Structures are given as C-alpha cells and as structure tokens.
Amino acid sequence: MKDRDLDRRLEEARRRMPRVHAGVEPDAHFARRVVAALPPQEDAGLPWAAWRVVPVSVALALALAAALAVTARGSGASAGNAPAATAVQAGDDLMSWVLEGRESSR
Amino acid sequence: MELVLHWTMAMTAAPDDGAAETALVAASRNGDREAFAALVRRHQERVFRLAGRVFRRREDVEDAAQETFFTAWRRLPTYESRAPFEHWLTRVCLRCCYARLAAERRTRASSSPVEPAAPAHDPAVAVDVERLLARLAPADRFVLLLLDGEGWGVKEIADRVGWSVANVKIRAFRARRRLRRIVETGP
Numbered sequence: 001m002k003d004r005d006l007d008r009r010l011e012e013a014r015r016r017m018p019r020v021h022a023g024v025e026p027d028a029h030f031a032r033r034v035v036a037a038l039p040p041q042e043d044a045g046l047p048w049a050a051w052r053v054v055p056v057s058v059a060l061a062l063a064l065a066a067a068l069a070v071t072a073r074g075s076g077a078s079a080g081n082a083p084a085a086t087a088v089q090a091g092d093d094l095m096s097w098v099l100e101g102r103e104s105s106r
Numbered sequence: 107m108e109l110v111l112h113w114t115m116a117m118t119a120a121p122d123d124g125a126a127e128t129a130l131v132a133a134s135r136n137g138d139r140e141a142f143a144a145l146v147r148r149h150q151e152r153v154f155r156l157a158g159r160v161f162r163r164r165e166d167v168e169d170a171a172q173e174t175f176f177t178a179w180r181r182l183p184t185y186e187s188r189a190p191f192e193h194w195l196t197r198v199c200l201r202c203c204y205a206r207l208a209a210e211r212r213t214r215a216s217s218s219p220v221e222p223a224a225p226a227h228d229p230a231v232a233v234d235v236e237r238l239l240a241r242l243a244p245a246d247r248f249v250l251l252l253l254d255g256e257g258w259g260v261k262e263i264a265d266r267v268g269w270s271v272a273n274v275k276i277r278a279f280r281a282r283r284r285l286r287r288i289v290e291t292g293p
Contacts (some may be wrong), residue, residue, distance in 0.1 A: 009289050012233045014234070014254045018233075018254070018256075020236060021158050022162050022166075022167050024158050024164045025154055026154050026171065030150055034146050034175045035140075035143045035146070038176065039176055040180075041135075041182060081215040098200055
C-alpha cells in the first residue's frame with residue numbers, strides 16, 4: 001500500500017474513533033441495583049494511616065531527640081565537662097578543643 | 107423518609123452544585139447508602155459513556171459501570187477532597203475498565219475469530235475502525251480510544267488514568283505503530 005493511501009486510511013480511522021461507542025445508557029433502576037449489591041466499605045486502615053501518621057511521627061521523634069541531645073549536652077557542661085562544652089558553645093576550632101581537653105586532664 | 111427527600115433534592119440539583127455533592131460524598135463516606143445512590147444517579151451517565159468507549163456489549167458496559175461504583179464505595183474513606191469527586195470517579199472507572207480488559211484477554215480461551223479488516227491493498231474500501239480496534243491488544247485499544255475517541259490529550263489521560271505522561275506517550279506511540287501495521291498488512 002502506498003504511504004499516501006496508508007496515511008489516508010489511518011487518518012480516516014482516527015476520524016471515526018469518536019463514533020466507536022456501545023451506545024448503552026443506564027436504565028432507571030441501575031442506581032438501585034448498585035446500592036442493593038454494595039460491598040462493605042474499606043476502613044481508612046493501617047496502610048492509609050501509615051502514609052500520613054508515620055512521617056509526622058518520625059519528624060516529631062527526631063525533633064525530640066535533637067532537643068534531648070541539646071539538653072544533655074548542656075547538662076554535661078554544667079557537670080564539669082567545661083572545656084569541651086565551652087569550646088563547642090563558643091565555636092572554637094577542633095584543635096583548640098583538643099588542646100584544652102588535654103590541659104584539663106593533666 | 108425525610109432523609110430520602112433530602113437526598114432526592116440534592117440529587118436533582120444541578121450537577122455542578124458543589125456543596126450538595128460534597129454533602130453527598132461526606133454522607134456516603136459515613137456509610138449512607140441513600141446518599142451514595144444519589145451520587146450514582148449523578149454520575150452514572152458519564153460512567154456508562156466511558157465504559158461504552160471500551161466495551162461493546164451492554165452487559166460488559168453495565169458490569170464495568172457497576173464495578174466502578176462498587177470500587178468507589180469501597181474506597182470512599184480514602185478519597186481526599188483535593189480533586190473533584192468527578193475526576194476521582196473517572197480515574198476509578200478507567201482503571202476498572204482497563205483491569206477488566208486485561209482480565210478478559212487472559213481468560214479468553216479461544217475467542218471467536220475476528221474478521222480481518224478491509225484488505226490493505228484496496229484503499230477504496232472504507233475503514234472499518236471497529237474491526238481494526240478488535241485486532242489491537244486491549245491496552246492499545248484503550249489508549250487510542252481515549253486519545254482519538256474521547257479527544258483527550260496525553261496529559262489529560264495521564265491525570266485521569268493515573269499513569270505518568272511518559273507512560274501515556276509510549277503507549278500511544280506503540281498503539282499507533284501497531285494500528286499502522288494492521289492497516290498496512292491487512293489479514
């Protein structure tokens with residue numbers, strides 16, 4: 001088949017596609033039949049809840065853990081690990097912190 | 107009785123009466139079957155029209171429509187009101203139709219032989235598009251009927267069916283290529 005004829009037939013097929021339809025309409029009792037045969041509704045359920053609850057829970061847990069870590073570090077400083085805590089809080093570089101730590105342990 | 111009257115009034119409201127539909131959906135989610143019946147009546151013609159694109163026999167169209175509403179009922183608790191209910195229901199319908207097509211193909215042991223399309227060498231014979239579509243795989247037929255039958259764009263199909271745009275493009279390309287081969291080679 002020549003390409004031109006092929007293209008024409010394909011175009012004709014495409015034009016006729018909207019007419020491809022069963023032409024079926026619901027009768028007056030369709031809704032009643034559907035409702036009479038309805039299955040039980042699914043619960044929102046664990047998987048559905050998990051998609052929503054778990055990320056929030058994880059974020060909260062991380063925030064709490066970070067808060068606890070900061071609090072613990074602060075408590076540690078007041079108990080006597082002053083050089084390390086002070087260096088971290090003051091933003092000193094690592095070497096200074098190490099040197100100060102060694103000096104305090106002598 | 108009052109409840110039935112209330113839902114009947116909601117049902118006869120204009121289809122785009124968003125507040126009434128929201129109320130019907132909310133009640134249906136709580137298990138109110140009369141409210142769901144009203145929703146069915148609001149959307150049944152649309153669902154039948156979509157299913158009628160994919161299936162030819164009345165019983166298949168009605169089965170697909172019923173399955174659509176059954177699925178919608180079961181999954182209503184997970185419906186999020188971000189998208190209009192009509193769009194969500196359209197997606198449910200298309201997925202039901204597609205699943206049914208795939209199942210038919212698997213279970214069909216020996217189908218009645220499909221009459222071949224018009225001979226490829228005779229361009230004067232009108233294109234019998236029904237027979238051409240019957241020779242396509244269900245997935246190909248499905249995509250072409252949405253593209254050329256419903257006149258939807260690629261993005262629209264992707265949104266409504268829940269496929270990615272790339273997936274729709276690939277399916278459309280393959281379907282058109284296979285259709286071309288069928289028209290070219292004939293029986």
